[in-house]
Amino acid sequence: MLKVTNLQAKIDGKEILRGVDLEVRAGEVHAIMGPNGSGKSTLAQVLAGRENYEVTGGTVEYDGSDLLELAPEERARAGLFLAFQYPVEIPGVSNVYLLKAALNAVRKHRGEPELDAMDFLTLVKDKLKLVEISQEFLYRAVNEGFSGGEKKRNEILQMAVLEPRLAILDETDSGLDIDALKIVANGVNSLRSPDRAIIMVTHYQRLLDYIVPDFVHVLSDGRIVKSGGRELALELEERGYSWLEGDAQPAAQSGARAGAGS
Amino acid sequence: MATATHQLDALIAQEYKHGFVTDLETDTIPRGLNEDVIRLISAKKNEPEFMLEWRLAAYRHWLTMIEPNWAHVHYPPIDYQEISYYSAPKSNKDGPKSLDEVDPELLRTYEKLGIPLKEREMLAGVVAVDAVFDSVSVGTTFKKKLGEMGIIFCSFSEAVQEHPGLVRQYLGSVVPSGDNFYAALNSAVFSDGSFVYIPKGVRCPMELSTYFRINAQNTGQFERTLIIADEGAYVSYLEGCTAPMRDENQLHAAVVELIALDNARIKYSTVQNWYPGDKEGRGGIYNFVTKRGDCRGANSHISWTQVETGSAITWKYPSVLLKGDNSVGEFYSVALTNNRQQADTGTKMIHIGKNTRSTIVSKGISAGRGQNAYRGLVKVLKSADRARNYTQCDSLLLGDRCGAHTFPYIEVKNPTAKVEHEATTSRIGEDQMFYCLQRGISAEDAVSMIVNGFCKEVFKELPMEFAVEAQKLLGVSLEGSVG
């Protein structure tokens, strides 16, 4: 589904990604871990098409087409969803309007008919239960005045409504208390399916207790330096990241293959 | 709160501590202003012809100008013929060669002010001081050491003699002689000031400092400072001011010009504590000052930090012309007005180059019957793509007879600009005071704590020694005002 090859990117002249290799197939859940500043969020933003980042090398193939050629909205319509680390507040635009506009844009792209107001509300109400958000939330401005936990749940709500093919969760666990974390994890798990893939970007392994990944990758200094299974996350929890930082260079290639292969 | 208010009042009422007069023999020319006076000043300073011409042109222009009246300040008309335009301590005709030749009385004055002028006292310090007493510069410390690095730090008069080329190239290039009424007057009659040149790539290793003092009666002080930071240079410059207590008002009309070339940085800090006048508003300095920095080069950076606690009237807008691409201008200000003091101060940030950024943080404190106005201009010209400005103006009111005013002008002609302005007004809350008192903090300490907290964003921009002085000064200026 997604094939990232030697991806390099910089922002304001500063090199952040220095050759990331990653392959994700349908049905898989990948966790990308790494210390602060390793480039995790940059990778997520670059995949979603944030224009502040300049891609300086490498390729990204998504469902057989060149992802980097697509505008952010084209990526979204093609089923790529980014749950933002810091969801943006948009005063004056109601949540429900954004949801509906987004859903109909995606449906139109898929060649499906647009939902009318009734069908749409029925669908959304169903999803609201999943993330335990009350209906009045829909009529508030997008993320405005939401608590940290509410913003993250709102991201998962959008994801549940849009039903993406590839969901990238950028530090979705940060700032969540344990109850909110469970709700978010529950929402994500309910979306797991054989034709859908999920990439979780996270600093802590805590989230992985609730959303169990098939693969774990460690990103350090703009490269994936180690890949493995679930047990790698536990090892990181125990040993921290520093033991990996030394051997960034040689591990990168084999790590990526391990992630893509098994 | 009644107790608190009472204590507040007591604290505000404190007296000016630098109000002594130094008994010195001075060489003062008679009052009045005409072309002959200007020729006399120029001759006394043995100036080259171009300086005299420059002064005379400024004077002739000044005659055609009208005193500005738009500021939010009120004062009786100034009789410019009643002022003496030159006063100097009488000493060796050629002026002191070293500090040992300076009148010991004068040195004692600076000691009283806490300015360690003597080099031997300075050895432990990191500050080079140029002191301007009334109209002339009385000594510059650490000159030799700086000279070895190619740094020129001397009195303006000396610069005219020793470095006429630099003076001629840069004088009036930021503040033209006809820029405004007071700048024109200054250009005509300025007697001394400081001159700084930092050569390419040199980072000035110590803070440079000028201490200004008005001593003589009926004199005006018109000093002129010119600082040039050549490509890649850095300098931090400090300026302090005091004056004795006198019943009449004295005029101080200074001009400061800063020039930063490519990648250069100038940090200019002022602690202004001119005599503010007494409680009834008698006496005090009229501080009408033009300060402007020119970020001429790409990536240049000029920041103004000022703590204004003195003067009867302050009229002052340290500004930055952001010409170079990616240049940065900053203005951090604390202005305090107590009793009958009036301040109309602020800044102008003129965005000309691309990616230019400016920050303005202004903290006004009004007590007694003080009137405190922030007046600022943020102007983004069509050429200034992606210019950014952030302005924050906060006022703190201590007492119900004072005033706090905000007059920000924002003019934007480029759609990629982002400008934000915020202003708030508040007073020391009853709950804040009670909280402190309940924790056993005296009302005086509580106010000083809260006021210092209010000013923190500005103080942190000051060099350490100055920050301490500024905090003390603020406490002193507020004494009797706060509870």
Add this chain to the structure above:
Amino acid sequence: MNAIERYSADFARIENALPGSSIGWLQDARRDALSRFAERGIPTTRDENWKYTDVSSLEKRALIAAPSPDRADAATLAASIERLALAAEYHLLVFVDGRYDRDLSWLGRLPAGATISSMAEVLERDPGLLEAHFAGEIWPHGAFGWLNTALAADGAVIHLEADTVVEQPVHLLFLATGSASAVHATNLIVAGNNAKVTVIEHYAGDDGATYFTNALTHIVIGENANVAHYKLQQESAKAFHIAGIHAKQAAHGRFASHSISLGAQLARNDISTYLAAGSHCELNGLYLADGRRHVDHHTRIDHAEPDATSSEVYRGILDGGARGVFNGKVVVHQDAQHTDAKQENHNLLLSKNAEIDTKPELEIYADDVKCTHGATIGQLDDAMLFYLRSRGLDEAAARSLLIYAFAHDIIDRMALQPLRKRLERQLIERLPLGSTEVSFSELLLDGQSGTGQ
């Protein structure tokens, strides 16, 4: 002939044809106003209050008042009114080229203490009702205000005795057909103690007509009275529109002013209010300008007594080569303890030749006050645009949505549904809509259900 001479000649020509010309006090007031105008003349950019607004282009046209303008074709007028009326149940007073037209107007049932009529009619029937309000000194006047007092031929009078409540909004529709090149209109709104009324002052002109509207509205708000005022300016694209709206609020009086500026080549609004103890005012404004238009709002709020509150929000969207000016002044007088004043001005610059000059001012002479103001100038936020696009909206739609939301903040503050709908439609017509299939009409419904929650 300079402006002073021209307007003086204009005055001499029409003075005797003005309504109430035989009433002594009115004649004195008009002459006094003209001489005060003549003392100062037309302002120039050297005047601090007109620093950013140059009216010399208006003066070059030398537009003068017509004593009795030609009647426009009745069918055309009826069609215009049909198009511009807001709701059938609203009281409607139609002024054609500044003169009240009884036949085109519609007044519903009014309570006993209410007089709603035209200036000319009131001067005929009950001139005493107006005398006190013509004493020049009680109102802030600029040059155009004095000119208005001297030359105004008509306007609306809304006079409510104490405790009188007018349920339905009063819609004052000023239609310019272009046949009179200068229209000076004076409106007076007086709400006695506990009285309540909503007024819509609406200026519209035939496309392409060049004319000058000089309007002046005085609003007297009694104790505990409540006046909501909506000003909707959609003059022709070539018109000059200069207007003053000045209110005085007695203790606990409430005043809401909404100023929407959409038309005219040059529009200037001076809006002021004077707050007595415990009163509250809300000043909101939205200005949209493109082409070479110039739109200027000057507002002034005087907190004269304790415990009053004010809240002001103005938003502007400037496109093409338009220039916007905002000057908001809040003065807190010495006795006005416990004042709470908030002011905001936000501007979007959408094109490289658009320009904004803003000056939010505070003058404070009391200490126990809470005053804040903020001003921003910028573009649409990149992070917001990206967020919307990452959810599948194309760029044009995302931009439209953000512009709409930016402006809608002001519309959201309005209580009148028909007016809100009208404005929302007009706003949408101006947006660079994208290819997204989601229509903005749905957004409107959502917006309403949102506010209804």
